[in-house]
Amino acid sequence: MNEMTLEVSGLTVCYPTEKGAIFPVKDVSLKVPAGSIVGIVGESGCGKSMTARAVMGLLRSPGKVTAGKVFLCGREITALPEKERRKLRGNEMSMIFQEPMTSLNPVMKVGKQVEEAIRLHTDCSREEAKRRTLELFREVEIPEAETRLSCYPHQLSGGLRQRVMIAMAMVCRPRLLIADEPTTALDVTVEAQILKLLEHLRDAGTSVLMISHNLGVIARVCDEVYVMYAGRVVEQASTERLFEQPLHPYSRGLFRSVRSLREGCETLETIPGVVPNLLRLPQGCSFSLRCPECGEKCEKTMPELLETEPGHAVRCFRAEGGEE
């Protein structure tokens, strides 16, 4: 009944390094149903951005997808030749990044940059492209859209630059928009505006895969959440369910680390230690080194990602009730 805009199964990304191969993404499966916003949450190096890049087909060399499949609206795209992949980008799927300044050409007016994208993807005339650009600027709620067309990126605030990026990403009304930390570089009042905008786009028919380290952002817009740690999905559930009852010790640690605005406290909760080096992952569960509940089995074997109930899956022996 629910059509899937994106389906990823068993995705693995490998990077050869001087000290051996690392797997920044390992056996990741996820689904983005049509008309929804799905979140991936985790700390730096957990593989969330790398997953997004692999889905887009934008992995930096020498990184490679070594296993797994990606389906966009039911069509398998991992096996497509680069030329075909390229056609998908911008048309069917597009991506926005954390720092819009690095994605925009600093010596070209922003209006022209969006026009260029339109002309690249459609065969409309220059005039038509100009008109469409203005429309798009208005749609992403750029105030005084007409005058902004002839601004250079440095003349715009961070929030406006991100809106220009979103306008560019929306040129062909893609089925999927991947937003990689789209509000991390922005102020909170601007962040709230951009999140609202993403919801409007979702309502207009573009599904969103949202990558963030901020649980507040996830809670505000996502319907479904995947928690990643050291390249793997460690927990997956609906947003309501996950926030109500996180099961993985890492997810629980993340939730406990959230600082309250409403009340002060004596000492903040922390997760001891640091994210492990992907070259030196422990033999068993990747989180075992930092886990307060680590048992013998956890040190030796990597737990599977298993459903504890329909729609809620977790990669932990404890949650399965197997190890006490």
Add this chain to the structure above:
Amino acid sequence: MSGYLLEARNVTKLFPAAGKKKVHAVSDVSLQIREGETLGLVGESGCGKSTLGRLLIRLLAPTSGEVRFRGENITALKDSDFRRIRKEMQLVFQDPYASLDPRMTVRDLVAEPIETWRLCGSREEVTDRVRELLRAVNVPEEFLYRYPHQFSGGQRQRIGIARAIAADPSFIVCDEPVSALDVSVQNQILNLLRDLKTSRKLTYLFISHDLSVVRYLADRVCIMFLGKICEIGDTEEIYTRPRHPYTRFLLDAVPVPDPSVRGKEIRLLKGEPPSPADPPTGCRFRTRCPRATEKCAASEPELRYIGGVQAACYYAEEGPA
């Protein structure tokens, strides 16, 4: 003696900009910091909070106004006379990747301030003192001869903090010290800063755009908008009962990690922030304020006491607009 550790009196900082314009980074700011307290300085990018932090410790000279440290006007001091006070004031930076010299070992990095101020005699004494400092910030001593790139972001920030406390200062400006770090590591650093404050009797100016960070650490909080103080006072009081409309928007905008509040419509700020090179007449927030009237355009509201906190708004008594 004024009784304050640090005091800013009508401090203004203008930066020259293109076309003979002036950017009003900090405009006529007065505030006091008591010994042993933490003052949180909050605002969005470009509001002048970092500039104000640098003005307070004389890394920048104000265009007008003065800064007093233990009652002494440090703005008027000659550089040579200021040196003895410099030691009392330190800064912890945002980016632990950029603020440590990549070619120096941890030992040398932390020893630098000790040697600069000639706090120890022999080389051995310096190294001992470095070990002691590393213990204080929870960096294992065996890392003494490692280089910054061998550490994680959190550990680098610990080393940055060790440098800041090395000369035994009394006042530290922390400028976004955790915003470059992962969430789970942020709290470790915040706890450390809080512990050090007690054990070393420090006074902090804590600059952050993250309201939850300030909530945890600050006794009092100062909210800035476009170079001006909107509201200043007890943290608890301001977070529970914000007086200034901008403070309300700011607190409302923070995404709460609770999906159940999602249906609640968030009030969004309209339009774009005004330019600091060409601030609006009257109240600087008025172009975005739902409550603004002609009065707000005609004259600028002064900071005034409203039940224990100070706010610069004509309508601060009237509750949310």
